[in-house]
Amino acid sequence: MTLLERAGGPLVDGTELAVAAAGDGATKRDAILLSGVGRVFRRGSTRVVALDGIDLSVRRGEIVSLLGASGCGKSTLLGILAGLDQPTSGTATVHGRTGLMFQESALFPWLTVRGNIETALRLRGVARRDRRGLAEELLASVHLHGFGNRRPHELSGGMRQRAALARALAQDADVLLMDEPFAALDAITREVLHAELERQWGERDLTAVFVTHDVREAVRLGDRVVLLSSRPGRVAAEFVVDIERPRRMEDHAVNELAAVITSRLHAEVQRHARD
Ligand SMILES: Nc1ncnc2c1ncn2[C@@H]1O[C@H](COP(=O)(O)OP(=O)(O)OP(=O)(O)O)[C@@H](O)[C@H]1O
Ligand SMILES: [Mg+2]
Numbered sequence: 122m123t124l125l126e127r128a129g130g131p132l133v134d135g136t137e138l139a140v141a142a143a144g145d146g147a148t149k150r151d152a153i154l155l156s157g158v159g160r161v162f163r164r165g166s167t168r169v170v171a172l173d174g175i176d177l178s179v180r181r182g183e184i185v186s187l188l189g190a191s192g193c194g195k196s197t198l199l200g201i202l203a204g205l206d207q208p209t210s211g212t213a214t215v216h217g218r219t220g221l222m223f224q225e226s227a228l229f230p231w232l233t234v235r236g237n238i239e240t241a242l243r244l245r246g247v248a249r250r251d252r253r254g255l256a257e258e259l260l261a262s263v264h265l266h267g268f269g270n271r272r273p274h275e276l277s278g279g280m281r282q283r284a285a286l287a288r289a290l291a292q293d294a295d296v297l298l299m300d301e302p303f304a305a306l307d308a309i310t311r312e313v314l315h316a317e318l319e320r321q322w323g324e325r326d327l328t329a330v331f332v333t334h335d336v337r338e339a340v341r342l343g344d345r346v347v348l349l350s351s352r353p354g355r356v357a358a359e360f361v362v363d364i365e366r367p368r369r370m371e372d373h374a375v376n377e378l379a380a381v382i383t384s385r386l387h388a389e390v391q392r393h394a395r396d
Contacts, residue, residue, distance in 0.1 A: 151180055152180065152215065154178045172201075172355075179330065181328055184345075185346075186338075186342055189348060189349030189357075192351065195332045199300050202296070203298050217294075217296050220288075220292040221289065226282055228284055228288065233271060233272055244292070255291070260287055265280060279314065282314060290325070296328045301332055301333055304335070312370065315338070315370075319366065336386065339379075341368050346360040348382065351390070
């Protein structure tokens with residue numbers, strides 16, 4: 122049995138998976154469909170090709186982890202998926218409501234935690250009389266019951282990220298776009314939030330694109346790991362994570378697949394350094 126068969130299912134390079142998923146019914150099943158997406162930034166006479174020819178589909182209910190060297194265009198891609206930015210070529214289609222989470226919680230500091238969540242509910246059009254109860258439910262679901270009256274600065278980093286997750290869920294997001302959301306947390310808090318995210322994902326039929334620099338985290342959470350190459354950002358490789366959930370970062374199978382992906386990531390970074 123090969124390492125990959127045992128640890129993480131087939132290894133698929135390039136865009137083979139995206140092509141395979143684009144068959145019959147793809148538009149119904151896909152939460153995200155990117156076709157030839159490019160993004161060029163221009164400032165004066167300089168031109169940065171951040172993304173070039175990205176073909177990627179994400180099925181409803183799938184968690185896709187996105188890995189790649191710093192500056193390869195991961196945040197740019199999330200910005201496009203969130204509708205905050207437009208591709209300069211190609212098309213990006215997202216079915217459903219998106220919710221964003223960043224490394225910094227980006228909660229409004231002048232509002233309480235409950236106020237932050239109620240604001241998201243208000244923007245979603247939830248009637249005032251229903252907001253308090255829903256906010257309390259969401260707080261309880263991320264184990265922040267009783268912390269609604271606190272301001273963000275009164276919480277720990279992990280609690281703030283939980284509040285940010287509750288706020289993203291308050292937006293009734295179908296598609297969670299997460300940009301290194303747990304990168305600043307200690308290992309144990311991060312484990313707790315992985316489990317929390319996985320639970321919410323299971324209960325709410327969420328689709329997620331999860332950007333991280335941590336290969337083991339990418340494998341721990343993803344149904345698939347997509348590796349972007351650098352300048353221009355392209356899909357360099359995809360890995361199916363065929364490892365039973367629940368998983369832990371320490372699991373042997375997680376580490377085995379992470380090692381394979383890490384060597385591929387290194388090759389990608391070195392290739393870029395030589396160019
Ligand atoms: N608004 C902008 N104007 C000009 N260039 C930009 C802009 N946003 C991003 N870029 C450039 O696009 C490229 C991709 O940036 P991006 O932030 O998407 O990378 P990243 O993969 O998220 O990196 P990191 O892992 O460090 O967060 C970089 O070269 C960056 O300098
Ligand atoms: Mg980034």
